[in-house]
Every structure is written in C-alpha cells, then in structure tokens.
Amino acid sequence: MQNRAAQAALAFVVGVLLGTVGTFGHRGVIGVRSVNLPWGIVVALIGAACFLVGLRLYTDSRLLTLAGAVGLLIPIFLFSIEGPGGSVVIAQDTRGRIWDLVPGIMAVLVLAWPKLPARTTPESRNRLQP
Numbered sequence: 001m002q003n004r005a006a007q008a009a010l011a012f013v014v015g016v017l018l019g020t021v022g023t024f025g026h027r028g029v030i031g032v033r034s035v036n037l038p039w040g041i042v043v044a045l046i047g048a049a050c051f052l053v054g055l056r057l058y059t060d061s062r063l064l065t066l067a068g069a070v071g072l073l074i075p076i077f078l079f080s081i082e083g084p085g086g087s088v089v090i091a092q093d094t095r096g097r098i099w100d101l102v103p104g105i106m107a108v109l110v111l112a113w114p115k116l117p118a119r120t121t122p123e124s125r126n127r128l129q130p
Helices: 002-025 039-059 062-080 094-112 122-128
Strands: 030-032 035-037
Touching (some): 002 094, 039 094
C-alpha cells in the first residue's frame, strides 16, 4: 500500500510540474516570415497526452492515472483564475481556451478507456492447445 501511495504522489507531482510548464509555455510562437506558428500549445498538448497515455499504459492503473491527471489539471485551473490585480496567466483567447479544455477532455478519455486484453503470441497460443 505504501508503494502505491508513493507512486500516486509521484504521478501527482509530475502532473503538477507538467501542468505548470505547459501553462507558461502554451503561449509560445515562432515567427516564420510573416506567419506566427503557435508551437507552444502544440508541444504542451502533446506533452500532456503523452504523459496521460503513457501513465495509463505503463502502470495499467486508473488510480495512478487519476493522480497524474489531477496534478496536471490543478495548475491549469489555478492559473485561469483572475488574480487580485486583474491579471491572469491563461488568457481567454483561442489558445487559452484550448489549454483550459483539451487536457481535461484527454484525461477523461484516458481514464474511461477500457482495459485492453493481454496480448497473446503464437507461441503462447500453441502451448495452450493440446
């Protein structure tokens, strides 16, 4: 039980770090000639998706994935709230709304994904047959 709690705490902390880095990096753009390409939101969403899917596939545990998802979503929620001076980190424009909504949708989809059956190899199938 201690090992499971430590794993959940680690998943939560990594989720918080990823959510914080993604929140501050999602506004990044790179100028190519006269076009600004929004690389920050793309990298932040890919990072969040890889974290959640990887956590679910590697641990095969919804509890650990939930801990990571909560850790990912808490900074997004907190940085969306207007501060005492009226400033927000996540502006409510297209990129900000995408960063507000898509990680939560990804978390729900990853958590709701059914458990896949174990893979069988031809050798293991032959051993089962008499």
